[in-house]
Amino acid sequence: MAKILIVGGSLGGLFAANILLRQGQDVLLLEKASGSLDGRGAGIVTHDALADALREAGIRIDENLGVKVSKRVTLGADGSSLGEMDLTQTLTSWSRLYQLLKENFSSERYLQGKTVKTVSQDADKVYVDCEDGSNYSADLLIASDGIRSAVRAQVAPAVGPEYAGYIAWRGVCDEGCLSKYTLDTLFNYFGFCLPNGEQMLGYPVAGSGNNTRVGSRRYNFVWYRPASEEDELIKLLSDADGHHYPTGIPPAKVSWQHIHSMRSAAREILAPQYAEILEKTPAPFLQAIYDVRSEQIVFGRIALMGDAAFVGRPHVGMGVTKAGDEAMCIAKHISLLGAVPAALDAYSVERLHLGQQVVARAQYLGRYMQAQGAKGNRDGESLKRNADTVMAETAVDISSLLAAGKAVPVAAATL
Ligand SMILES: Cc1cc2nc3c(=O)[nH]c(=O)nc-3n(C[C@H](O)[C@H](O)[C@H](O)COP(=O)(O)OP(=O)(O)OC[C@H]3O[C@@H](n4cnc5c(N)ncnc54)[C@H](O)[C@@H]3O)c2cc1C
Incomplete structure (x- = not known):
């Protein structure tokens, strides 16, 4: 059983924590907020991969x-x-998913009021210092601390929103x-x-x-x-x-x-x-x-995931599904290779390019939206064409499009 620290107790961190705990790892999650996170967020589009991640986290899915x-x-x-x-x-x-994932996880392993300040590592371990003076060590650290990730700010300071x-x-x-x-x-x-x-x-x-x-x-x-x-x-x-x-x-x-x-x-x-x-x-x-686009998501014993790694504009409706996918991928490689840097490297090989594609695809959909009407083409025909394109391309799962061998346009929009 390996010691794994997760930074961030929102949906991404909870996916990783639940899946790794079920795998038998010694998981500890550090969350900055001291109160409940519930009540924030609004609607979330689900895709098949999100249901897979929930199942892997041990959550039974029904019509509710x-x-x-x-x-x-x-x-x-x-x-x-x-x-x-x-x-x-x-x-x-968001609240429904948070409630399901939080209730399913061990409350003793979900530590709140823990703002991670610094991370460091040597050949054997990774170390974390929190603002309240507490510190922790582990075999691996998974950072799912969001768009303004404190962990990313240290390991990849050039990347930001x-x-x-x-x-x-x-x-x-x-x-x-x-x-x-x-x-x-x-x-x-x-x-x-x-x-x-x-x-x-x-x-x-x-x-x-x-x-x-x-x-x-x-x-x-x-x-x-x-x-x-x-x-x-x-x-x-x-x-x-x-x-x-x-x-x-x-x-x-x-x-x-x-x-x-x-x-x-x-x-x-x-x-x-x-x-x-x-x-x-x-x-x-x-x-x-x-947008947040990373060039590197693994740094030795530290991996970035969720919004800390990539933020695609919400047109793709992929934020939570992507976090669930990444959590499953990290857990799969840890179960195959152990809680060692090589497992995180394998996660990076599988997910880095896909994350970059999600960001590019979301930018493409954003540019398409911004260009609508800019060329004076608001006649009935072009409006109808816009409507058909937007309905067909918004909030559909890019991983399943790629798996089905379908083209996923990411180039500049033409109307
Ligand atoms: C308008 C809009 C619509 C969206 N619609 C969708 C949608 O339809 N479908 C979808 O899948 N996604 C959608 N998203 C995106 C989605 O909300 C996120 O992508 C998803 O929650 C994954 O985020 P995460 O868990 O990695 O990070 P976050 O949810 O940002 O959580 C980060 C966590 O880390 C904690 N934290 C931060 N810093 C520290 C620190 N230093 N130490 C410890 N803890 C820390 C924070 O308190 C927080 O709990 C939408 C987003 C927007 C803006």
């Missing part, structure tokens, strides 16, 4: 994992359908407060709306208490809007008193003036169904969209 949709629809600004596509997917939520030029407004709206029109024409679908250079998408998720019953669900939306880095982004990441949160504004601090302007814009440029959802969402929040 999320809400199933069978169709995608794109709405025009007047609310009519511009196109539809059959595609069955289960949509779940790069702003994509746009933000996403996000939130969830109770099904019970929506009009029959919106329920009938949008609620049960994975829906899109494509204003010039922007993109709104949404889908139904479980409601309070992970309730998936009709009448108790919620609609999760993500609205991508351009925001210049030097000006608009700073304003959006500042609260109503002018306090700026450069690494992300807490949901409760988002300025009411910005929410007001966002809802006004929604009434002007989005389908009325989406305008209603935004009007009735009690606490919309926003996130800047970033």
Whole structure:
């Protein structure tokens, strides 16, 4: 039994911790937050690989994992359908996955209030110092400490988040407060709306208490809007008193003036169904969209995974699935080769290029969105073509496309 330290107790870290513990390793997880992480995050698109990772973590999957949709629809600004596509997917939520993974893991091995400050290694071990003065050693360390990873900052200081030029407004709206029109024409679908250079998408998720019953669900939306880095982004990441949160504004601090302007814009440029959802969402929040692309994910006895290794813009809907895949891959090589650097090297061989492809694919989808309308081609034909492309390419599993030998475009978009 080898000693393995996991840094970060969100979904990526919990996938790795659960799978390695089941394999019989002596796992200890260090998480910075001292309270529960639950309540953050919104909707998550699931792919087959996510279900595989949950099973490997020892979690039984049933219909309560999320809400199933069978169709995608794109709405025009007047609310009519511009196109539809059959595609069955289960949509779940960050809290549901967190709850399943956290309950399944040993609470004595999940240490909270542990902010990892420094990592170092010698020929035999890896060492960790935390801000509270505690320190730990292990055979291997797996860093799943997110987009601003402290571990990555030490082992690969040149890599960091790069702003994509746009933000996403996000939130969830109770099904019970929506009009029959919106329920009938949008609620049960994975829906899109494509204003010039922007993109709104949404889908139904479980409601309070992970309730998936009709009448108790919620609609999760993500609205991508351009925001210049030097000006608009700073304003959006500042609260109503002018306090700026450069690494992300807490949901409760988002300025009411910005929410007001966002809802006004929604009434002007989005389908009325989406305008209603935004009007009735009690606490919309926003996130800047970033890319993180690593050139190296293994450094001796230290491996980066999840958002610490790569962040693909959410258009690919791959963040959690990718973290689950990477956790399974690390565990597979440790079980084959033991808890030694060679196992991590084998993980890198299998996943480095794929992670880079996920980032490139997400950038391609982002560029496609930004280019929409930029060439004055908002006639009915091009709108329809955009709708068909966006519905076919958004939030589909890139690993399964590659496994099926399908082309995965990553080059600049042409409209
Ligand atoms: C708008 C939007 C929509 C998205 N939609 C989807 C989707 O549909 N599907 C999908 O799969 N993904 C989606 N994602 C991405 C997804 O949320 C993440 O990719 C996923 O949770 C994997 O992240 P992680 O566990 O590696 O890191 P994180 O979730 O960022 O967790 C990092 C953890 O490390 C802890 N930590 C940080 N620093 C330290 C430290 N120094 N010491 C100890 N602990 C530390 C943090 O407290 C945190 O708990 C979306 C993201 C955005 C922005």
